[in-house]
Amino acid sequence: MNETTPSNRAASRPSTIKLLNRIAGKRPVKVLFVCLGNICRSPAAEGMMRSIVTAEGRDAEWVIDSAGTGNYHVGDLPDRRMRVHARGRGLELTHRCRQVAPSDFDDFDLIIGMDRQNIANLRHAAPSPEAEAKIMSMGELLPASSGYDHVPDPYYEGSEGFELVLDLLEEGCRRLYGIINDDTFA
Numbered sequence: 001m002n003e004t005t006p007s008n009r010a011a012s013r014p015s016t017i018k019l020l021n022r023i024a025g026k027r028p029v030k031v032l033f034v035c036l037g038n039i040c041r042s043p044a045a046e047g048m049m050r051s052i053v054t055a056e057g058r059d060a061e062w063v064i065d066s067a068g069t070g071n072y073h074v075g076d077l078p079d080r081r082m083r084v085h086a087r088g089r090g091l092e093l094t095h096r097c098r099q100v101a102p103s104d105f106d107d108f109d110l111i112i113g114m115d116r117q118n119i120a121n122l123r124h125a126a127p128s129p130e131a132e133a134k135i136m137s138m139g140e141l142l143p144a145s146s147g148y149d150h151v152p153d154p155y156y157e158g159s160e161g162f163e164l165v166l167d168l169l170e171e172g173c174r175r176l177y178g179i180i181n182d183d184t185f186a
Contacts, residue, residue, distance in 0.1 A: 016140050019133060020179050023109045029180050030063040032108040033138070034118050038068030038097040041114045041151050041165055043078040045138065047091040048166070048173045056177070066095055067104060069121035073097040079155065085162040089170075105131035112138050112176075115150040141172035141179075 023029055033045035046066035053062045077083065078093045086093050104111065105127055111134050113119040119137050126132035139149040151168050154161035 013140060015133065016136050019110065019136060024180055024182070026109060027061045028063050029061060029110070030108045031065075031110045031112065031176070032100075032104055033064075033066040033112050033114070034069060034100060034122060035066075035114040035151075036068055036070050036118060036153065037072045037155075038066055038095075038099070039073045039076065039079040040082045040154055040162075041169070042066035042068065043093050043095040043097070044082055044086055044091070044166060045112070045114070045151075045169045045173060046095055047086055047093045048169045049176070051091055052173055052177050056181075058181075063108075065108070067098050067100040069100055069118055069125070071099040074099055081159075081162055082154070082165075085159070085166055089166060100125060102127055105134065109134060111135045112141075114138050115153070138169070138172050141175045142168055143171060143175075146171065 031049065033042040033049070035041035043066045046064050049062070049064045050059065053059050053064070074097055076097045078095060078097065083093045100122065102125070105125075111122060113122050113135060116137075119135060122135045123132055126135065137149075138151050142148050142151075146168060148168060151165055151172070152161070154165045
């Protein structure tokens with residue numbers, strides 16, 4: 001396995017393998033990142049993924065967005081603290097927060113939740129088994145060595161929490177990019 005292949009968590013889930021194999025050769029790849037309020041983790045994941053595909057010269061091959069399962073911050077910019085920490089890594093988070101919509105299950109190939117509650121909310125909102133099959137956890141893309149099986153919410157944390165989230169998202173997004181662009185994933 002090279003550095004861009006998934007952790008053992010992802011490799012051990014047949015549903016994840018099937019999902020990622022189904023979209024590996026598809027272009028454009030349409031990915032929606034989801035957290036609770038769409039103000040910290042999911043817009044940061046969106047910004048990180050955009051940065052990676054742009055650096056690789058493949059931004060035309062990807063459609064990337066983010067949303068929240070809740071409607072608490074619709075129309076707002078991401079949390080100021082997340083924007084500051086992301087800016088320190090060269091990411092500008094200009095996304096306007098929105099709530100997951102029923103049409104997202106038709107519009108996206110892959111819907112990635114940040115934690116168990118986000119996944120449960122997405123599964124509850126999925127209008128069909130086919131839509132539910134598009135859902136996976138960001139934790140499945142994190143290396144076992146990270147010690148995390150989800151991306152924790154930094155909202156009530158200090159600077160360290162935001163930096164940890166950005167570290168985890170960078171690793172997960174790089175792994176996702178590698179998987180999608182590696183036709184030998186199995």
